[in-house]
Amino acid sequence: MALSVAGLRIELVGREITGRPVPGRPRRAYGPFLSGLPALALISLLLVPIVITVAAAFRMSDGPGLGNFAVLKEPQALRAIVNSVIWIGVALALVVAGFWVALAGRRVPRLWPALRLVLVFPFAVAVLISGAAFRIIFDPAPERGTVTALVTGIFGESPVWLGPGLFWFVVVSAFAWTWLGYVASLFRAGLDAIPADLARTVEAEGVRGWRRLLAVELPLLRPITGVVTLTLVVAAVRLFDLVLGAVPASMHDDANVLGLHWWRVSSEGEGRPAALALVLFAVAAAVALLGMRGLRRSWAVPDGAHSGASGAAQDVRTTARTRRRWAVVVAPLALLWAMPALVLLATALHDPDAAGVAGWWRAEGIGFDSFTEISNAALWWSLLSTALIALIATLLVVGIGVVTAYLLAWGGLPRWLGRAAVTAFVVLAVAPVQLYAAPLRAAATAAGVAGSPVFLGLVHAAAGLPFAVLLLRAAFASVPPSLVAEALHGQTTYSSAIARVSGACRPALVAVAVLEFVLVWNDFIVGFLISGAGSSPLSLLLWGEAKQFATSAGPVAATAVVASVVPVVLLLTTWSTVVRGLTAGTAP
C-alpha cells in the first residue's frame, strides 16, 4: 500500500500477523478502564444489594454468626432442597430428550421447519402463562379440564392431577413444554455445523449408530451441550413462577422449591431469607462455574459451516421408509406441543361465563367477551409500561454490553483482570433475583420508585447485562484476529473493518437484544419480588386476574394471549439468527 502526499511517497509494508493482536500501549493508561464504568455503575445496582444480603445472612442479633443458616434444617426447607435437586434431574433428562428430538428432526427434513416452530413457540411465552395453560388443561373438573375429561371419558374416573403427588406431572410437563424447543434448536444448530467432509469420512469408515454418536457427535457437541445444560440447570434451580402459577396454593408445601421457599419465608425478618438466598445462589454459581470449565475446550471449525451452510444440506440422507417411520413419532410430538397454546387461544375465545364452567372444546359461549372484559385502561397502560420497561432494559443492555464486551475482548485489560471480570459476569449471570430482591425492594419502596417503569427497566438491564456481555465477548473474540489487527494497523479502513466485525457479530447482537426484550417482557419474578404487585407489567396483571383461577379462565387466557403476541412474533421471526448468535462461541 502506497500513498503520495505533497510529493512525498510513503510506503506501508505489512507483515505476516500471527497470534493475538497486540494493539500497543493506549495513550492514556486508564483509558480502557473508563469504558468499563457504565457497566460497573449498572451492575452496582445488583452488587450493593448482594453485599447487603450477604451481610444480613451472617448477622445475628449477637454479632456475626452462622445461626441464620439453621433455616436449612427446617423440614420445609429440606423439602425445598430435595425438590430442587429433583428439578436438576428433570433438567438433565430434558437435555437428553432435546438432543434426541434434534437427531430425529434431521431424519424428517420436511417436517422440521414446522416442528421447530411449534417447539420454539412456548419458549417465547412467559413461564407464568405456560403454568396457566397447564393448569387449565389439568383442571380437576371433568367439565373443564382437558385431561380430566379424557381420562374420565375412558376410565369413568380421573385422579386429581393438581393434587398431592400428581402435580409433579403437571409442572414437569409445563417445564418441558417451555424448554424443549430451545434445547432441540441449539443441538440442531450444532449437528448442522459438523463439517460435511468429516461426516462423509466417518460414514466411509463404517462408523454408525451408537458408536458414531459416542465417537463423533457427542465430543464435537460438547461446548453446546455445556451451554444447554447450564441454561437448563440454572433455570431449574431458579424455578419460581412456574410452581407459583401452576400449582394450587394448598400444594405449595409439597411442591416447594428453594426459590419459592425464599418467598414464603421472606416476611420473617432479614437474616433467614438472606441465608436461603445465599444457598440458592451458591448452588447456581457452582453449576455455572463447573459448566464454564467444561466450556473451555473449544474446537476450531471453518465458520462457513456455521453461517453459510443451510440446514437442508446437512440433513441425514435417509430412505423414504425411515422418513415415514420417524414422521410417525415426530408428528404426534408436534401436535402435543401445539396443544397448550391452542387450549389457551380456544379458552380465550369463549365468554367468561362459558370458560369458567366448561372446557374449551364446547361450542357454547364462543365469542370475544373475555377480551372485552379485560380491555380497559389498565390493560393498555400495562402493555405500554411493559413495552417501556423492556425497551429501556434492551437499549441499556445492548449499549453498555457492546462497550463492555469490546473492553473484555480487545480492550487491553490486564489478563488477570479480564479473567476475573469474566468469572464475575458468569457468577452474576446466574445470580437468582432472591439474592438482591429484598434490599432493592426496601430501597425502592422507601424512595417511592417501586412501581416506576424506569426503575424496573434499570434493574432488568443490570440483571441482563452479565449474560449479554458474555455472549457478545464470545462473538467479538471469534472474529479472526487478523481482521482486527489489519484495522489497527491501518491496512483496512476502520469503517470496512467495523462493517466486517459487525457482520460477524450481528447474530450475537440480535440474540442479546431479542432475548433481553423477550425475557423482560415476560418477566414475572423481578416485577413481583422487587417492585411488588403495584407496578403494572403484564405478568402482574395476569397474576391479579388468576387469583380465582378456574372461574376466571376466560379473562386469564385472554390476558395471556394479548401478553404473548409481541414476544412470540419477535422471537419466532428472529429465531434462526438468535440460535446462531447463541452458538457463536460454541460452534463445534
Added chain:
Amino acid sequence: MLDRRTFLAAALGAAGGAATGCSSLPGGLGLGDTVRVAVPWSGAELRAFRTVLDRLEGVSYELIPLGDDIGTALQTRAGRRPDVVLLPQPGLVARHRDDLEPLPADVPVPNHPLWSDLLGDGNGSLYGLPFKVAHKSAIWYRKSVVREKPASWSDWLALNKDLVGSPVAPLALAGADGWCLTDFFENVLLGCDPAAYDSLARSESPRLSTESAVGEALDLLGRMWAVEGVLAGGVRGSLVRQYSDAVVEVFAYRRAAMAVVPDFAEPVIDTFAKYPDDVGVFPFPKVDLGRCGQAAVPPLIVGGDFAVLLRPAHEPARDLVRRLAGADAALPWIEEPGGFISANLDTDDSVYSSWLQELVPDLRAPETKIRFDLSDRLGRLGGATGLWRVLQDFLANVGGRGEAAVPGAVDKAIRQLADLEEER
C-alpha cells in the same frame, strides 16, 4: 377509566420519581389534585372499585392495585406514595398509626363499638373508615336439595347424614383458599366459646395451642369433615378447590349441596348458577354440641376493608374518603357485579340483591354482636404459612376417614400450632 390527565400524571410520576428520586411532584404542575389510591383488589373487584371512583364526580384518581402486598403502601416514604390506602387488616391500622392521619371529624363513621375498638386510638379519633364489610358466616345452598335450613350444628350434621349417599354430596369445601377453612373454623370456635374467641383476638401474643376451646372446635369440625362421602370430590378434590370453584361445584355442576363462602361470592354465583331460583343462603347455625354446647347465639364474623389517609394528607384525599363514606358511594359496586356490603348503616337495604338481603339485616341489628375475622388479627400465625396450612393438613388428615381419625388429627394440628407459636 383513566382520563388523559391522570394518565399523564401517572407517566410523569413514574418518570420523575425514578429519574430524580424526588420526594413528590409539586402541585404547581396542576397535577396535585390527583389522589393516589392503593387497593388490595384485583380482577373483577378492582374493576368494580374503578366504577365506584368513576361515579364520584370531579375526583381525579390513580389506582394502585397492590394485591397481597397492600402493606407496602404504608412503607413508601416518597415519590409514588399513595394518599389513600384500602386496608383489609385492621391490625395494620393500629401498627402504622404514626404514619396515618385521623379521619376528619365530619366523616360519618358507622357507629359500632367494633370499629372504634379496631380503628380508634382510645381518645375518640378514628384512623380508618370501614368501607366494605364481608359477611363471613354465610352458607350458600341449593333450595331444591336442602329443604329445611339447619338451625343448629346438630341439625346440620343430620342434614349431611341424609345427603350422604345421594348423588349430591353435602359440602363443597374450598381447601385451596386457606382463608375459607379458617373462616369455617373460626365460626365453630366462636359458636363454641365466644369468650375464648375474644381473648385470642385481644391478646398481644395469642396462643391457640393452649386454648382448650380450639381443640374442641377442631374436634367438632373434624367430626363433620370425617364422615365418608360428606366432601364433594373427596379430600383431594377439596384441597385443590378455590372458593369460586366451590360455588361452581354447588350451583353449576350441582354435585354438592352447600358451600361455606362469604357474601362476596355473590357475583360468582350470579355468573355461574344454572338455576338462580335454586340459590339460597343462610347464616352459620349456632353450635349446640360438645362441651361448649350452651352457647345460644349463632356466630357472626365479619371481614372488612378500611380506607386510611396517609400523613400528610391533602384536601382532595380527605375529600375522597369523605365521599367514600357516603351511603350511596358503593352503589355501582352493589349493582354490578354485586357481592358488596356497605359498612354504612344508612345504605338502603333495598339496593341489595334478594340473596344479600338475607344477610345484611343480621349485620345491622343492634342486638347482635359481630366479631372481626380472628385470622386477620393473628398476624403471621393466621396467614398462609400458619393457620391456613394447619387446617389444610387437618382436612387432609380427617376428610372422609371416619371419626376414628379425628382425635389424632386434632392432636397433630395442636402440635403444629404450638410449633408455629414457638417460632414466633
